[in-house]
Amino acid sequence: MSQAFDVVxxxxxPGGYIAAIRAAQLGFKVACIDEWKNAAGGPAPxxxxxxxxxxxxxxxxxxxxxxxxxxxxxxxxxxxATNVKIDVAKMIGRKDTVVKQNNDGILYLFKKNxxxxxxxxxxxxxxxEGGFEVKVAGKTEETITGKQVIxxxxxxxRALPGVPFDEETVLSNDGALRIGAVxxxxxxxxxxxxxxxxxxxxxxxxxxxxxxxxxxxFLGAVDEQIAKEAKKAFDKQGLKIELGVKVGEVKTGKKGxxxxxxxxxxxxxxLEADKLIVSIGRVPNTNGLNAEAVGLQLDERGAIVVDxxxxxxxxxxxxxxxxxxxxxxxxxxxxxxVAVAERIAGxxxxxxxxxIPWVIYTSPEIAWVGRTEQQLKADGVAYKAGTFPFLANGRxxxxxxxxxxxxxxxxxxxxxxxxxxxxxxxxxELISEAVVAxxxxxxxxxxxRICHAHPSLSEATKEAALAVDKRTLNx
Numbered sequence: 001m002s003q004a005f006d007v008v009x010x011x012x013x014p015g016g017y018i019a020a021i022r023a024a025q026l027g028f029k030v031a032c033i034d035e036w037k038n039a040a041g042g043p044a045p046x047x048x049x050x051x052x053x054x055x056x057x058x059x060x061x062x063x064x065x066x067x068x069x070x071x072x073x074x075x076x077x078x079x080x081a082t083n084v085k086i087d088v089a090k091m092i093g094r095k096d097t098v099v100k101q102n103n104d105g106i107l108y109l110f111k112k113n114x115x116x117x118x119x120x121x122x123x124x125x126x127x128x129e130g131g132f133e134v135k136v137a138g139k140t141e142e143t144i145t146g147k148q149v150i151x152x153x154x155x156x157x158r159a160l161p162g163v164p165f166d167e168e169t170v171l172s173n174d175g176a177l178r179i180g181a182v183x184x185x186x187x188x189x190x191x192x193x194x195x196x197x198x199x200x201x202x203x204x205x206x207x208x209x210x211x212x213x214x215x216x217x218f219l220g221a222v223d224e225q226i227a228k229e230a231k232k233a234f235d236k237q238g239l240k241i242e243l244g245v246k247v248g249e250v251k252t253g254k255k256g257x258x259x260x261x262x263x264x265x266x267x268x269x270x271l272e273a274d275k276l277i278v279s280i281g282r283v284p285n286t287n288g289l290n291a292e293a294v295g296l297q298l299d300e301r302g303a304i305v306v307d308x309x310x311x312x313x314x315x316x317x318x319x320x321x322x323x324x325x326x327x328x329x330x331x332x333x334x335x336x337x338v339a340v341a342e343r344i345a346g347x348x349x350x351x352x353x354x355x356i357p358w359v360i361y362t363s364p365e366i367a368w369v370g371r372t373e374q375q376l377k378a379d380g381v382a383y384k385a386g387t388f389p390f391l392a393n394g395r396x397x398x399x400x401x402x403x404x405x406x407x408x409x410x411x412x413x414x415x416x417x418x419x420x421x422x423x424x425x426x427x428x429e430l431i432s433e434a435v436v437a438x439x440x441x442x443x444x445x446x447x448x449r450i451c452h453a454h455p456s457l458s459e460a461t462k463e464a465a466l467a468v469d470k471r472t473l474n475x
Contacts, residue, residue, distance in 0.1 A: 003116070005031045007344060008134050008146030010122035010289070012036070013047020015321030015333030016152030017106050022341035023150075024113040031144055032115050033122030033136050038103065039096075043119040045106040046099075047154050048322075049330040052174040055102050057197050059095040060177065061361055064204035076400055086205055088181055095177065118144070123290040131316065132294060148316050148344050151296075151304060152337065153289060155282040155322035160189065163250045169257050169275060170250070173198070176277045182206050187259055187273035191218065191241055193360050194279035196234070200362045203239050210271055212261055216244040221358075223372040223421040225387070226407060230423045233364050233403050245269075250276070284323045309349075310340050318344075332356050355438045357431045364403045365427035369435050370419030373409060382412035386444065386467030388460050390424045395455040401425040406464035408444050415443035415468070426457055433461055444468040 005028075009020040012034030020032040036044040036051055044051055070084045110117045120138025127133075131147040157172035159165055167175035176198045182205045188195045191213040203209040218241065219227040234241060244264030251258045256274040263269050284303040291298060297305040297313040304319040306312055312319055318340045321333030332351075339349025360366040376383045386408045390396040404424025410417050420434035437447055447465035452458045 002133070002143045002145055003031070004131075005029050005116070005144060005146045007031070007148045007150065007341070008122075008132070008144060009033070009150045009152060010134065011047065011152035011154060011321075011323075012045035012106065012117075013152055013154045013321060013333065014049050014330040015154075015337040016047065016150065017045055017110070017337075018334045019150050019152060019320060019337030019341050020115045021109055021113045022338045023344065024115045026341060026345040026347075028341075028344070030115045031118060031146065032110065033118045033120060033134070035119070035121040035138070037119075038100065043107065043117065044099075044103045045110075045117070046102055047152075048173075050102045050106070051099060052172075052177055054330050056095045056099050056177045057173075057194075057201075058361060059098045060091065060201045061197060063091045063094065064201045065363060068204040073400060086182070088179075088205070092178065092180070118142075121288055123288055124149075124293040124296070125290070127294050127314075135290075148318070150337070150340055151289065151312075151317065151319040151323060152321050152333065153285045153323050154333075155328055156285050156287075157278070158281045158283050160247070160250060160278055160280065163278070165278070166252070169252045171275060171277045173277075173279065176279075179275060183274035184208065185256075185273040186210075186275050186277070187257065187271050188212065188277045188279060189247055189259070190214075190279035190281070191243075192279055192281070195277065196239075196360055196362050198277055198279070199239055200237075203237065208240075209238075210240045210242065210273070212245045212247060212259065212271070213241060213243050214245060214247070216264065218243060219360075219366070221372075222366060223368060223407060223419070224374050226366065226368065226405075226421045226423045229404055230362075230364060230366050233423075234362070252276075282322065282328055286323060309343060310336055326353060327356060327358070329356065329358070352439060355435050357435050359428040359431065361428060364401070364424045366423050367427035367431035368419065368421040369431055370417065370438055371409065372419060372421065373407075376409060376418060381418070383418060384410050384412050384415075384444075384468045386410075386464045386469070388463035388467055390457070390460055392463075393455075393457060393460045395457050395459070396425060398455065399425055399457075406430070406460045408447075408464045408468050410444040410468045415445055417442055417444055417447070420461075420464075422461075424457075424460075430457060430461055433458065 007023045007030045009032040024030045038044040070081045118136045120136040125133035165172045186207040188211045199209045218231045246262040248260040257276040259271040306324045320336035322328040335351045342349035357369040389405045391402040396402045407421040409419040444465045452462045
């Protein structure tokens with residue numbers, strides 16, 4: 001007889017493992033199924049985020065930033081560092097260690113919270129009495145049943161049509177994290193989060209990096225003023241970004257890759273590189289889920305159709321994270337996972353899409369929450385704006401990084417914060433204050449009147465809030 005559970009979670013990425021743990025904490029008997037494998041063939045829960053996304057990319061970004069500081073910035077502090085070299089194999093090894101620590105941490109949390117973990121691919125078999133049969137295909141094959149099922153199967157990298165990933169010359173985010181030596185020339189298609197972060201890593205280590213972007217504007221989802229400030233910084237660093245291009249034929253060979261494209265002026269161009277990273281977005285992962293076995297509805301992108309509460313068209317089946325609508329962000333998936341577990345328990349799980357922060361972990365970092373100035377203009381919303389540059393912030397000067405600014409957007413009548421946008425040092429940490437403020441419907445004046453530590457980068461946040469009403473303290 002198959003094992004029976006109250007809740008079965010398919011996928012152990014940020015949405016899945018968080019949902020499983022929360023459901024177990026709420027008193028349910030829970031199983032979580034995941035097929036990710038480590039180099040030894042063992043379980044590697046954590047999904048794309050932990051294995052080939054958020055965590056390993058941050059490890060490489062940190063290593064490459066140390067290398068760049070040693071080569072270009074230590075001298076400003078009176079530190080002499082000569083003949084600084086990078087051991088790429090050791091850097092990749094450290095990244096792998098960080099990933100494994102996170103994998104093991106999730107397995108520990110499963111054990112601590114009495115979540116039964118199954119290592120293999122989960123797929124629907126059929127609807128059963130009082131629930132659903134789910135097959136686990138791993139070293140052995142077995143079937144379990146669940147009264148409720150949460151699908152959290154994540155997403156896959158989108159490939160260029162006719163140019164499959166070989167992870168040697170044409171790389172997805174996976175291959176980009178496993179490059180064994182610094183390429184002399186590196187090409188990227190797509191200037192989104194993955195493109196900018198991976199381009200930054202290998203540029204710092206010595207690669208000549210060119211990013212080809214099809215859109216005519218840089219970081220179109222980011223506030224225009226912030227995006228322009230970031231572009232200036234990247235240009236200064238030597239990260240070559242071409243906008244408005246149309247990619248044509250991509251050829252691979254023993255010497256690398258050749259990309260034919262048309263530039264913004266309509267001129268035919270050719271780019272030769274040792275490696276090509278394709279970062280043109282991601283697609284929902286429903287491969288092998290056997291959704292049709294239970295009549296699960298998918299949209300034209302292959303995403304599972306859900307309502308505002310993550311319910312699918314099949315009662316008892318839920319879906320969260322990258323496999324459903326909304327931003328493909330790990331923390332969005334986590335919030336949905338918690339909310340669904342609580343809804344199954346009869347509670348009122350809550351996710352506010354308007355206060356989900358976005359971060360690009362380049363240098364300078366880019367972070368934002370809420371609406372951009374161009375969105376407010378398009379929607380006809382009367383607003384006030386306030387900005388403050390890190391150039392005028394004492395802590396930023398002491399750090400030696402005065403790039404960028406903080407920007408506040410507030411309702412012209414009520415002063416409620418509508419959006420906060422940051423480009424500069426530690427933007428990923430600074431944005432949290434804005435998220436909390438917006439969640440509690442705070443006004444710009446609220447932030448302006450809160451005491452901020454001195455000297456700190458957060459004083460730039462206070463100053464930007466003050467600037468909404470044309471006031472300043474100029475710490």
